[in-house]
Amino acid sequence: MAIDFTITSNVLPNGRTAFSAQRINSGEAKFIIGYRTHYEGNLGLFNTTVTNGQVYKPEDHAARHGFWAYFIHPTAMAESQGSFKCLNTYDRAKFTFGFMQYAAHVPNGDFVSFFKKLLQLPVAREYFPKLALQNGRIFYKSNNGTFSQLESDHSTQALMDYLNPTLNDIETQERICAARFVHWTINDPQQTEIQVETAITLYKENMKALDSRFDLHHAPAYVCAMICDIRHQGRSKNDRIAAALNTNGNYQKAFSNLCTIGETNYKPRINTVKNTLAKLTDQGLFSMKYDAGSGEFIPA
Structure with missing residues (x-):
């Protein structure tokens, strides 16, 4: 069964508009998705909230990843203060998420790699019931049962548009996708571990390429x-x-x-x-x- 949310917004005393979500029929508390923001003519969400239990601490991952857990820490602090649910949907990437700010606009990039790993988890069908992996690619399944590919070696435009239809407004689909990612982060330790695994795999590959160059x-x-x-x-x-x-x-x-x-x-x-x-x-x-x-x- 798909996880559904009621999404609401309210204007804070500082004038900022906050979007919150609550899982339907769950008894769970509301949680912040993000805040409305303007950026270079675009409109979107951002969330840089740092919450206890949702922050990257290298010592929590050193037993599994060794020194690499500490090596990625400076960039994690610079990107998000270590917040696993850091989000932005207002720039050219259209959807960026996680403590290392994985960006959806890069073909075969960090966000695509991260999301593919998430979609292999059993709970993925509850969060993204219309998405599936086929031959290592992300596909969307329409109501009539046909599949359309969302990303390739050359483009992630369809995936970006699925996550965030436009940069002109904060659409319902954008809010829902943001709520799914934030809720998944809050409630599933496997999700945050995959964030960490993705970062360390990326940095290991980067170091090999950088050594070849420098x-x-x-x-x-x-x-x-x-x-x-x-x-x-x-x-x-x-x-x-x-x-x-x-x-x-x-x-x-x-x-x-x-x-x-x-x-x-x-x-x-x-x-x-x-x-x-x-x-x-x-x-x-x-x-x-x-x-x-x-x-x-x-x-x-």
């Missing part, structure tokens, strides 16, 4: 983490990163150079990454270097 064998983890954050956000291309790393092996200088990339527009984000790295270093959790042969981090 020769990061035995580079300190803090340098690698800053490079990964730059590429995850997309605030610079590889040539600028290569120039920052051109220090004859002086990694402290390289790190300082990397921290200047994008600082005009993204200084608060860069500071969040730097501060998180400093805390992890002070706790003795970041004294690692990258080993290109194994694709893993080893003690420095």
Whole structure:
């Protein structure tokens, strides 16, 4: 049986409109989906609420994922303050979700990978009864039983439109899809674990590609983490990163150079990454270097 919601909105004292949902016939409490926002002429939802129990803590995942659980933490803090239910539906991605802000506009990207894993869970048919995986692709099943493909190697436009029909309004479908993702996050630990697995798989693959481009064998983890954050956000291309790393092996200088990339527009984000790295270093959790042969981090 599909999980259905009653969705309501109310204007807060600060003038912001909040959208809330409540599962029908469940006795469950209402929960916030997100808040109405304008962005560059678009209209959508955002939710950056940090809630106890719904926040990424690397120590909770270190037993399974080792140092990688700490390695992704700086970017998680920069993206969402670690909130597993962070949401935005107002920019060109049309639907972005999770503690690492997986964005739906990239073919074969992090959101697509994350969502495909979710759709393999038994409970998925309760949240998204009209979606199915076929031959590794996401399909929509219409009322007459026909299937239409929503994403491919070249485009996710149909998937984006399914999750958020337009950027001109906050449509019913947009609210429902947002409610499904937030409720699933709140109520199913498997969902948040898949968020974490997706992030770590992505960062392992990214590190291999970055090493191929920049020769990061035995580079300190803090340098690698800053490079990964730059590429995850997309605030610079590889040539600028290569120039920052051109220090004859002086990694402290390289790190300082990397921290200047994008600082005009993204200084608060860069500071969040730097501060998180400093805390992890002070706790003795970041004294690692990258080993290109194994694709893993080893003690420095």
